[in-house]
Amino acid sequence: MKHWMREFRALGLTLLVVGAFVPQARAQGARKDDVVLNSAGQPLGGVNIAVCNATATIGTGTTPCSPLASIYTDATLTTTAPNPLTTDGLGNYGFWAPPGTYQVQIYGLGAATTMKPVVLACVLASSCAFSQLNNIIFVDGVTYPKNSTGITAAINALPGGPGTGVVYLPTGTYTLTAAVNNRTNTRILCADGAILTQANGANLANFIVHFGVDNGYVENCTIDGNRSGNTDNFGGVSLISLSGSTNVTLKGTRIRNSSGICVYTGTGTTPTITNNQFSNCPAGSVQGGFTGSTVATNGTFTDNTMTGIANLVFSFSDGNTVSRNKITGYGQASNVTTAGTAVTWVSGATFTNISPGMYICIGGTEYLISAVGSSTSLTLSSSAGTQTNQLAYLGTADSLNFANSSNNTITGNVISKAEGYGIVLFQNGSGEAVLHNTITGNVVTLTGGDCVALNSSGASPLLAGTAVVGNAISDCGQGGTAKGSNNREGIELNGTDTSFTSIVGNSIYDDQMSPTTLYGIINQTSTPVQSLGPNSISGMATASIGGLFAPSISSGFGSSPSIAQQNGSAAFEVNVGTGGSATSGVIGLPAATNGWSCTAVDMNTNIVTRETAFTTTTVTLTAASAWTASDKLLVNCGAF
Numbered sequence: 001m002k003h004w005m006r007e008f009r010a011l012g013l014t015l016l017v018v019g020a021f022v023p024q025a026r027a028q029g030a031r032k033d034d035v036v037l038n039s040a041g042q043p044l045g046g047v048n049i050a051v052c053n054a055t056a057t058i059g060t061g062t063t064p065c066s067p068l069a070s071i072y073t074d075a076t077l078t079t080t081a082p083n084p085l086t087t088d089g090l091g092n093y094g095f096w097a098p099p100g101t102y103q104v105q106i107y108g109l110g111a112a113t114t115m116k117p118v119v120l121a122c123v124l125a126s127s128c129a130f131s132q133l134n135n136i137i138f139v140d141g142v143t144y145p146k147n148s149t150g151i152t153a154a155i156n157a158l159p160g161g162p163g164t165g166v167v168y169l170p171t172g173t174y175t176l177t178a179a180v181n182n183r184t185n186t187r188i189l190c191a192d193g194a195i196l197t198q199a200n201g202a203n204l205a206n207f208i209v210h211f212g213v214d215n216g217y218v219e220n221c222t223i224d225g226n227r228s229g230n231t232d233n234f235g236g237v238s239l240i241s242l243s244g245s246t247n248v249t250l251k252g253t254r255i256r257n258s259s260g261i262c263v264y265t266g267t268g269t270t271p272t273i274t275n276n277q278f279s280n281c282p283a284g285s286v287q288g289g290f291t292g293s294t295v296a297t298n299g300t301f302t303d304n305t306m307t308g309i310a311n312l313v314f315s316f317s318d319g320n321t322v323s324r325n326k327i328t329g330y331g332q333a334s335n336v337t338t339a340g341t342a343v344t345w346v347s348g349a350t351f352t353n354i355s356p357g358m359y360i361c362i363g364g365t366e367y368l369i370s371a372v373g374s375s376t377s378l379t380l381s382s383s384a385g386t387q388t389n390q391l392a393y394l395g396t397a398d399s400l401n402f403a404n405s406s407n408n409t410i411t412g413n414v415i416s417k418a419e420g421y422g423i424v425l426f427q428n429g430s431g432e433a434v435l436h437n438t439i440t441g442n443v444v445t446l447t448g449g450d451c452v453a454l455n456s457s458g459a460s461p462l463l464a465g466t467a468v469v470g471n472a473i474s475d476c477g478q479g480g481t482a483k484g485s486n487n488r489e490g491i492e493l494n495g496t497d498t499s500f501t502s503i504v505g506n507s508i509y510d511d512q513m514s515p516t517t518l519y520g521i522i523n524q525t526s527t528p529v530q531s532l533g534p535n536s537i538s539g540m541a542t543a544s545i546g547g548l549f550a551p552s553i554s555s556g557f558g559s560s561p562s563i564a565q566q567n568g569s570a571a572f573e574v575n576v577g578t579g580g581s582a583t584s585g586v587i588g589l590p591a592a593t594n595g596w597s598c599t600a601v602d603m604n605t606n607i608v609t610r611e612t613a614f615t616t617t618t619v620t621l622t623a624a625s626a627w628t629a630s631d632k633l634l635v636n637c638g639a640f
Helices: 148-156
Strands: 030-035 048-057 066-068 092-097 100-108 111-120 136-138 165-169 172-176 186-190 194-198 217-219 222-224 238-241 249-251 254-256 261-264 272-274 277-279 286-289 300-302 305-307 312-315 321-323 326-328 331-339 342-348 359-362 365-374 377-380 386-395 400-403 409-411 414-418 423-427 438-440 443-447 452-456 467-469 472-474 491-494 502-504 507-509 519-524 536-538 543-547 552-556 562-566 572-575 584-588 596-602 609-614 618-623 632-639
Touching (some): 596 609, 618 632
Parallel strands (some): 249 272, 261 286, 272 300, 305 326, 321 409, 400 423, 414 443, 438 467, 491 519, 519 543
Antiparallel strands (some): 048 066, 048 100, 331 386, 342 377, 562 572
């Protein structure tokens, strides 16, 4: 529902809407009027409206926010009005209240429950000061200029120097020349159309810093890094820094055009980053954690939208909940010629939609794009050697990347398109083990490489206790052979130890005319998983199951026996080979705790075939009489 169609604009902050605010010489209160409309633009009558204090907690579809604020029927704040109130038959509602910040909740009668901040400013000729009231300071462009100096002065002027309060940024452009340092219990709240940016060549490392802050807040702002007018510094720029903070919230904000990272949590803990829009963040929309030293970030990253060069990257960051984010990257195929760091377009898509910070993959090796010279020329950050007319895949990096991070919950995200992977857990030999992460209920599609990858490397790596459950995975491996001979799977386990992993209840399919997903699930590690399946897999280019998961011919049978097709150990078809004299054969299977119980049916001549021996990694099948040449056996196995 589109509830907030007319938002009150305080006098002196933006152009006054006639009838929305009624100043009176004796008035002590400020007026709020609004209308609730549905998505078709029709008014909603009888909807509940609750007006609460600035720090209120949202209610439910039947209960109001809390605590409720006092509202009135008149400008002199004499007669108390009902709270909650209801909209009239045309969807209108209104109330008077003292100047200040409030939360207004809309709920009931089938309306989606929403809550939004409302700031009521001073009235002309009233007794309150315009720039400061009720612990709210307005960056009015006069007392507090619309720049970093004015915003900082407003923060420092809050009672208690600084204390609990709100710094309100009316509509307009705020050109920063230095970082703004937020303070504990301080909320930076923007009106629609308030834009924080920097001049060409300013090259600020940060816009808003929260070091040492507890319970800071940034809401409804537009943070624009003016990337085109400043120099890229992927490792040195973060528009909003939460490092060294606790309990900071970033909500409803548009963050774009960074020369590096958009939001960096660093050593910060318990951040909440929700309902924001990210775009053009070449080193990550959000970079969680602190490389080289594990942080119990314990953050909440929910309901954000990321487009173009935008992704979530976590490094040495534990205990996060990452849910309901929509990440839409970019990927394209081109044929290129390379000469060191220079790349020249040959055919396919040109480089029109490519920008620095994206990647190009050639022959399975990725290179960072550092500059785009034209629609036909690129520069890389490292040499790609000399290659002529090679297939390449270009675009955004892994959509959701967790390196050396544990105890994270990744759920309900919608991820599409990228040069790299969709969701990747990675542990390198010098870093923290990657333990007990949960990947569940996500939609992952159209990735250049694997849709989901669990990778470990190094001398004694460990990527264990991962649950990959109930995900919808489709059309992976769009990069084709540019991504190498593998790395184009629905779910891939790669490394030396991914033990105690469960892969259950996933839907993995490729419905393209020419499938790009090689395997639904492939285990290229040295250890079996704890639980595999059932999973629904269809349309793969090579096979449903591969690697250590797949059954194999160990010995026996006839000449040139094979596994004709398979869905892992649960069900597979054996071609016994030629010769017509064999009566037994051994099938290799993934390691089981105790052994394997298998049944076999001869699909051609109905010769009785049964299991006669097993180990933890094999099963022996024996026929009552010799199989005929190329007999096919349908085999079902279960581990115990």
